[in-house]
Every structure is written in C-alpha cells, then in structure tokens.
Amino acid sequence: MVATRRQSGRVSAPVPEDAPDAKDVEDEESELSDLEDDASMAGSASESESDWESGAHRKVRGKASAKRAKVSSKSSPSKVQITKASRGRRSLSLLLTMPMDILFEIFGLLPPKDLVSLSRTSKPLRQTLMSRNAITVWKAARESAEGPDPPHDFSEPQWAVLLFAGTNCQVCGAKGILNIDFFIRRRVCIACKKKNLVVTSKFPRLYPDYDRAILDLIQYTNVGGWGHGIASKSKFYWQSDIDDMVKEWGVFQKSIHMRAPGAKQKLEEFREERIKAIQLIVQHAETCQKWYDNLSRKRLTDNQETSKKRAEAIFSRFREMGYLDADIQAIAYESQVSGGELTERGWVRIRPTLEPKIQERRDRRVAEERRRLVKDRVQFLKVLYTAHLKTLVPSQWLSYPTVEELADMVPVKQVIDAASDIIIHGESFKEVMVSLPTLVSAWNENRRALLTEKLAAVKPLPEVPPSHTDNLSVTASSSASPATSDILALATSVFQCGTAKCEVNNPQWTKCQDNPLFGWDGAISHHCMARDTTNSYFSFSLRLAPVVPSVIEVSSKGSALAADLVTLVKLDPTRATIATMDQRGDLFLCSECVPDKQHDGLYGRPVFTWRSAIAHATAHGQDKIISWHVLTPSEVANVKRSQDPVHRDYCWTCNHCTIHFDAWKTKATVLEHLVAVHKIVQPTEPSDLFFIPEKRRSRALLPIFIERPPQPSGRQPNLNASSKPFRCKRCPKSNRLFDIGGVQAHLRDKHKIASPMQGQDWDRVVD
DNA sequence: CTGTTAACGGGACACAACCC
DNA sequence: GGGTTGTGTCCCGTTAACAG
Numbered sequence: 010m011v012a013t014r015r016q017s018g019r020v021s022a023p024v025p026e027d028a029p030d031a032k033d034v035e036d037e038e039s040e041l042s043d044l045e046d047d048a049s050m051a052g053s054a055s056e057s058e059s060d061w062e063s064g065a066h067r068k069v070r071g072k073a074s075a076k077r078a079k080v081s082s083k084s085s086p087s088k089v090q091i092t093k094a095s096r097g098r099r100s101l102s103l104l105l106t107m108p109m110d111i112l113f114e115i116f117g118l119l120p121p122k123d124l125v126s127l128s129r130t131s132k133p134l135r136q137t138l139m140s141r142n143a144i145t146v147w148k149a150a151r152e153s154a155e156g157p158d159p160p161h162d163f164s165e166p167q168w169a170v171l172l173f174a175g176t177n178c179q180v181c182g183a184k185g186i187l188n189i190d191f192f193i194r195r196r197v198c199i200a201c202k203k204k205n206l207v208v209t210s211k212f213p214r215l216y217p218d219y220d221r222a223i224l225d226l227i228q229y230t231n232v233g234g235w236g237h238g239i240a241s242k243s244k245f246y247w248q249s250d251i252d253d254m255v256k257e258w259g260v261f262q263k264s265i266h267m268r269a270p271g272a273k274q275k276l277e278e279f280r281e282e283r284i285k286a287i288q289l290i291v292q293h294a295e296t297c298q299k300w301y302d303n304l305s306r307k308r309l310t311d312n313q314e315t316s317k318k319r320a321e322a323i324f325s326r327f328r329e330m331g332y333l334d335a336d337i338q339a340i341a342y343e344s345q346v347s348g349g350e351l352t353e354r355g356w357v358r359i360r361p362t363l364e365p366k367i368q369e370r371r372d373r374r375v376a377e378e379r380r381r382l383v384k385d386r387v388q389f390l391k392v393l394y395t396a397h398l399k400t401l402v403p404s405q406w407l408s409y410p411t412v413e414e415l416a417d418m419v420p421v422k423q424v425i426d427a428a429s430d431i432i433i434h435g436e437s438f439k440e441v442m443v444s445l446p447t448l449v450s451a452w453n454e455n456r457r458a459l460l461t462e463k464l465a466a467v468k469p470l471p472e473v474p475p476s477h478t479d480n481l482s483v484t485a486s487s488s489a490s491p492a493t494s495d496i497l498a499l500a501t502s503v504f505q506c507g508t509a510k511c512e513v514n515n516p517q518w519t520k521c522q523d524n525p526l527f528g529w530d531g532a533i534s535h536h537c538m539a540r541d542t543t544n545s546y547f548s549f550s551l552r553l554a555p556v557v558p559s560v561i562e563v564s565s566k567g568s569a570l571a572a573d574l575v576t577l578v579k580l581d582p583t584r585a586t587i588a589t590m591d592q593r594g595d596l597f598l599c600s601e602c603v604p605d606k607q608h609d610g611l612y613g614r615p616v617f618t619w620r621s622a623i624a625h626a627t628a629h630g631q632d633k634i635i636s637w638h639v640l641t642p643s644e645v646a647n648v649k650r651s652q653d654p655v656h657r658d659y660c661w662t663c664n665h666c667t668i669h670f671d672a673w674k675t676k677a678t679v680l681e682h683l684v685a686v687h688k689i690v691q692p693t694e695p696s697d698l699f700f701i702p703e704k705r706r707s708r709a710l711l712p713i714f715i716e717r718p719p720q721p722s723g724r725q726p727n728l729n730a731s732s733k734p735f736r737c738k739r740c741p742k743s744n745r746l747f748d749i750g751g752v753q754a755h756l757r758d759k760h761k762i763a764s765p766m767q768g769q770d771w772d773r774v775v776d
Numbered sequence: 777c778t779g780t781t782a783a784c785g786g787g788a789c790a791c792a793a794c795c796c
Numbered sequence: 797g798g799g800t801t802g803t804g805t806c807c808c809g810t811t812a813a814c815a816g
Contacts, residue, residue: 208803233803
C-alpha cells in the first residue's frame with residue numbers, strides 16, 4: 010500500500026519494477042478477493058464482486074477465457090521490447106511514489122469505470138484503492154457520475170463495479186448487458202436469467218424438503234427471464250441465493266435439533282433481520298430503478314442532441330456549397346445524417362452518397378417551378394384567347410384550337426418558352442393576338458392537308474368533288490376551306506384518335522374501342538383529354554400532368570365499314586358524303602346481335618344509324634365480320650324509337666350568344682334559352698343551336714327493332730323448375746338443373762372444384 | 777467505419793394452474 | 797367444465813455494442 014505523508018511523513022520507496030509474469034498475474038487475481046476482504050469494505054452480499062469478477066468466471070458463453078499469452082521469452086528479449094516495457098512500468102510505478110493525499114486528489118477526478126480499471130492494474134494500487142481512506146475517492150467518483158448511494162450491504166467499490174464497470178453478464182460474460190436488476194443486484198443476460206431465476210410456484214418442486222417461508226428471507230425480482238423486461242405479479246429468486254439461504258437455514262435447524270441454548274431465538278432474530286433487509290433492498294432497488302430510467306432517458310436525449318448537431322453540421326456544409334434548404338431536406342431522413350459527431354473523414358465518406366440526392370431534389374424543384382411558370386403563362390394566354398373567342402360566332406369555336414394547342418404554335422411557344430426571369434404580361438402576347446386569325450387559319454389548313462394526305466395514302470381521291478350543298482356541316486371551317494376535291498366530306502373518311510389513354514375513346518362509355526371520328530368536323534372537334542403520366546411525378550397529381558396532343562389517324566376499318574354501308578344503300582362509296590348519309594337516315598341491323606329482352610323489356614335487336622353502326626362494329630370482337638341489313642320502309646314500322654341520347658348530353662350551345670361558352674348545356678336548356686332570350690320559338694339546327702359533333706359518334710342502341718320471341722320446341726331444359734335455377738358450366742352438353750347446394754356439391758364431387766365461381770363454374774339460367 | 781452479434785421488444789400460441 | 801390468467805416457447809424485426 011502506498012504510504013501517506015500523514016502516516017509516515019516520508020515517501021516510501023518505489024515498488025520493484027519486475028514485470029509481473031503469468032504466475033504473478035494469476036497470484037494477483039487470486040489475492041484480489043482477499044485484499045478486498047482485508048479492506049473490510051465489502052458488504053455481506055452472497056456473491057462478492059471479486060468472486061464473479063475473477064478470471065475463473067470471466068469467459069465468453071461456453072468458452073473458458075484464455076490466459077494472456079507471454080509476449081517474449083526471458084532467454085532472448087529484444088532491446089526494443091525491454092526499453093518499451095520498462096518505460097511503461099516506470100511511468101505507472103511513479104504514480105505510487107506520490108503522496109497519498111495528492112494521489113487521491115487525482116483519483117478523485119476519475120470516473121468510476123476508470124477507478125475500477127485502475128484498481129485491477131496492480132496489487133499496490135488495489136491495496137491503496139481498497140483502503141478505508143480511499144472510500145472518499147470512490148464516493149466522489151460515484152457522485153460525479155450521479156450514481157445512487159450503495160445499498161446497506163454493498164461497499165462503494167462493489168457498487169461501482171455493478172453500476173459502472175462494463176456491460177458484461179456477471180454469470181456468463183455475455184456482452185452488451187445494459188440493464189441491471191437492482192432487486193437481485195445483478196447484471197445478467199436473459200439466458201442466465203432464464204436458467205437461474207426460480208419462480209415461487211416452482212420452489213416446492215425444486216426444494217421439496219424446505220418450507221416455502223424461506224423465500225421471505227431472500228431478495229427477489231418481479232421481472233422473469235421470459236418477461237421481456239415487463240414486471241409480472243410473480244416473484245423470481247436467484248437460484249444461488251436460494252441455495253445459500255437453504256444452507257444457512259439448515260445450520261439454524263441443526264442447532265435447534267441439537268437443542269443448542271437459544272437456537273430458536275437466534276433463528277427468529279435472523280428471520281426478522283432478513284425480512285427487514287429485504288424491505289430495505291426493495292426500497293433501494295426502486296430508487297435505483299428510477300435513477301437508471303432517468304439515465305437511459307438522458308442517454309437517449311444526449312444521442313438525439315448529438316444526432317441533431319451532426320445533421321445541422323451536414324446541412325450547413327451543403328448550405329456553404331450553395332444548396333438551398335428546400336433541397337437539403339431531401340437528405341433529412343437519411344440514416345447517414347443521424348449518428349455521432351461529424352468528422353472530416355466521415356464527411357468525405359457520406360458526401361458522395363448524399364449530394365446526388367440533394368441535386369436530384371434541386372433539379373426536380375427547378376423543373377417543377379418552370380412547369381408552373383409555363384402553366385401560368387398558358388393560363389394568362391387563355392384569358393386573352395377566351396376573350397377573343399367570345400367575339401366570334403359560336404359555331405366558329407369548333408374550328409379553333411384549344412389553348413394548349415395554341416400554345417404549341419411556334420410564335421406563341423416562343424413567348425411562353427421565354428427565359429424564366431422574363432416577366433410575361435399582356436403586351437408579350439400582343440403580336441400573337443393580332444395574328445391569331447392568320448395563325449388559326451394556317452393551323453386549320455395544315456390539319457386539313459395532313460388529314461387529306463393521310464386519307465390519300467389509303468384510298469384514291471374522288472374524281473369529282475362532292476357537292477358542298479350536300480354537306481350539312483355546321484362548322485365555319487367548311488366555308489373557310491378551299492373548294493378542292495373535298496375528300497374529308499366523304500362518308501368513307503373515318504378517323505380515330507391514336508393517342509393512348511384518350512379519355513374520349515374510353516370504351517366504358519361507348520362499348521366501342523375504336524371510337525370513330527367522321528370527316529373533317531369529327532376530326533377537328535376532337536380534343537384529346539388524355540394526360541401524360543409517364544413521369545411518375547404526375548401519377549400523384551394528374552391535373553398537373555401535361556395534356557397529350559391529339560393524334561388523328563385514318564380508321565381503315567371504319568372507312569371499310571362505311572363503304573359497305575354506303576354500298577348497301579346503293580350509293581357510290583367514292584362520292585357519297587357524310588351529309589348525304591345523315592340526311593337519308595337509313596337504319597341497319599347487325600347480323601351478330603341476338604334478339605333478347607335487354608331493351609326496356611322489349612324483345613328485339615338494336616337498330617343502328619350508319620354512324621353508330623360503325624361504332625358498334627368492334628362490339629363483337631376486333632376481327633368479327635358483320636353483315637348488315639338495311640331496314641325496308643315496312644320494317645321501319647317495327648322500330649321502337651327512343652330519344653337520341655345526345656339530347657340529354659351537356660354538349661349544346663346557342664349560336665347567337667356566348668352564354669354557353671365553356672359551359673355546354675342540354676338541348677332542352679338551350680331551347681328554353683332561345684325562346685326566353687332570342688324569342689326564337691322554332692329554332693333550326695345548326696343555325697340557332699348546335700352540339701359538339703364528336704358527342705354523336707358512338708351513341709349506339711338508339712331504337713329497337715321489335716321481333717317475336719321464338720316458341721319453345723323440342724327438348725328444352727326444365728326452365729319451369731324455378732327451385733332449381735342453376736346449371737353446371739363444366740357439363741356443357743347437359744341440361745340438368747340444380748339448386749345452389751346441388752350445383753356446388755356437383756362441382757365439388759364430380760369436377761373436384763372446392764370453391765366454384767359463378768360465371769366460370771356455374772350459372773343461373775332461370776330468374 | 778463496417779459487418780456481426782446478441783439483447784431487446786413485441787406478438788402469437790400452447791399449455792397448465794387456478795377460480796367460479 | 798368453462799373461462800381466465802400466467803408461464804413457457806418460438807419467431808421476427810430493430811437496435812446497440814463490439815471486434816476487426
């Protein structure tokens with residue numbers, strides 16, 4: 010032990026500098042517990058600190074820890090090694106030459122963990138630290154670490170070891186055991202808890218010869234090995250604690266049995282003392298648990314604080330590099346942003362992965378801002394454009410482009426695509442608005458030329474131009490177009506929109522996949538409403554997605570069908586116009602349609618106009634060849650007509666004012682308006698009112714051709730057996746009918762279908 | 777700094793003991 | 797006997813410590 014000035018007034022001689030060999034280490038470890046006992050500071054814990062701390066117990070699960078290997082043999086030590094080793098030893102031994110009070114001053118600055126480590130370095134240091142005088146050092150260290158007071162039966166060093174010296178399991182040495190069970194005063198892993206904790210209910214089986222009352226004298230915990238840290242109502246005892254108590258209990262029992270004087274009283278005193286001790290342990294453990302919970306919380310807060318500082322440091326570096334906070338936010342939740350303090354090395358490592366993410370966000374933001382700017386400019390143009398449209402005769406609207414199409418025209422696009430820092434105002438579009446009629450006219454001419462070219466590619470131009478008087482088209486384009494060979498007015502000039510996902514082509518509305526557009530009017534009035542969502546960004550905001558321009562293509566199938574129908578009504582397909590066909594009003598029956606009662610209870614087949622017949626053509630399959638029957642005047646009497654659905658659509662407008670601009674109404678509403686505002690009681694189409702021609706193209710099922718239902722003949726399925734309305738679809742040749750249970754049992758037993766599906770395995774054939 | 781490892785935490789389930 | 801409660805077991809994903 011180090012001498013103090015107070016004790017001797019003289020500094021003791023340094024400890025010999027012999028390096029402790031393997032034997033010394035072994036001896037030292039075996040003596041540690043003795044020394045600690047000598048220090049008279051250890052409490053009465055059943056397992057002393059040095060017991061489980063000693064080398065004999067310090068092993069990794071299942072493996073005995075290997076002794077430290079000798080670095081060099083005594084016979085041939087190298088000079089360098091000697092020098093290094095001796096220098097190290099000398100520096101340590103010098104510590105011991107210092108006066109004790111100064112030494113304690115220095116030790117008092119150490120955290121408890123280092124104090125424990127220091128006490129394990131050498132015998133003299135251990136002796137020094139275990140002396141009664143050193144208790145202040147331990148206490149100061151504990152208090153500076155804000156550790157709770159030790160329990161009544163623990164010494165300060167023992168307590169320091171339990172609280173602060175490492176996170177290994179005290180039984181098996183498993184690493185990373187953060188939690189201490191203060192009720193049994195042990196730091197043990199789950200596996201050891203499972204192995205060593207004895208629940209009260211198990212005691213009679215494990216210790217059949219002992220009274221259960223023994224357990225009242227032993228410390229316990231409420232958290233079992235299987236409890237996942239959650240306290241239960243049961244009490245769990247450490248097995249070796251029970252064993253120790255059983256032994257002690259046995260000694261008392263033996264004394265009583267031997268009739269030793271006062272034996273019974275001694276046992277009673279021991280019992281009372283233990284019960285009080287257990288109460289103290291429980292109270293102390295509760296205090297310690299609170300301390301530990303606070304410590305854990307503080308550790309968590311500290312970690313969060315450090316993490317926050319790291320994130321701020323990273324953000325700040327990116328800020329210095331010129332990135333904006335809005336873009337830096339892209340990495341806010343990256344795992345590399347949270348963690349310990351940011352080092353230079355760490356920055357170099359994480360920057361290459363984080364920076365591209367910020368750049369990506371920046372690029373997207375810039376693109377988005379630009380998109381919004383362009384959208385705003387188009388919106389600005391729309392206001393001017395709408396004002397211009399309202400100065401026109403409404404029927405002219407149909408030949409005008411949408412604002413998106415206008416924005417795509419070169420002179421307009423130049424204004425809209427101007428650099429982002431240029432402010433666009435009314436003046437910017439002045440030239441565009443002045444040249445608008447020319448622009449639109451050129452645009453229409455281009456479209457006409459393009460469509461003519463497309464048609465000419467698939468069929469020869471008509472030899473004699475169709476008469477314009479035949480054309481009932483409402484659009485101004487007809488009059489505006491040059492009177493050349495007007496192939497676009499022919500009934501066989503059928504187009505379709507080739508844009509994928511064209512909303513107007515939605516087959517759900519039309520029962521027709523290739524929605525035909527008839528002639529110039531049809532083609533020009535179609536404005537595709539599809540949105541381009543190929544960029545995943547727009548999958549979340551469809552309204553922001555750019556509008557896809559219409560791509561009008563020749564419908565070769567539609568044209569061929571139109572030619573068939575024209576031929577059927579004995580006209581020349583190379584000359585017959587759309588207007589002529591509309592005027593004739595022929596009605597057609599489809600050979601593939603089967604008469605049924607689907608049409609408002611009427612038995613018969615749908616009747617088609619020549620337009621709806623073409624729209625209907627793909628209803629029976631893309632490749633199905635349909636033969637058409639044109640109704641004779643007498644057969645027309647069998648047709649039950651209903652109102653054209655286009656009358657009920659919101660696609661009508663007055664041709665005398667702009668009240669219905671961009672707010673199309675039903676025919677009835679527009680008729681009322683004509684009477685009320687323009688005093689027109691008997692309006693005519695299209696001079697007083699008109700509708701968007703595109704709406705008409707696919708309206709099929711207008712009238713029904715009434716037919717007589719066929720009389721039953723021959724062997725028929727027993728359809729009267731309404732109690733058995735189901736038929737097995739897996740037995741196509743059988744007419745047998747079942748009830749619902751029967752058809753399911755049949756499918757299960759005969760066809761081995763456990764979960765039959767209606768439509769696929771069985772069907773209802775009787776209502 | 778990184779990959780590995782084991783504790784930790786939560787859930788599901790089977791089974792036994794206990795209670796009414 | 798049935799319902800409730802607690803124990804024991806297993807599994808899986810997350811987290812923190814640690815060794816290289």
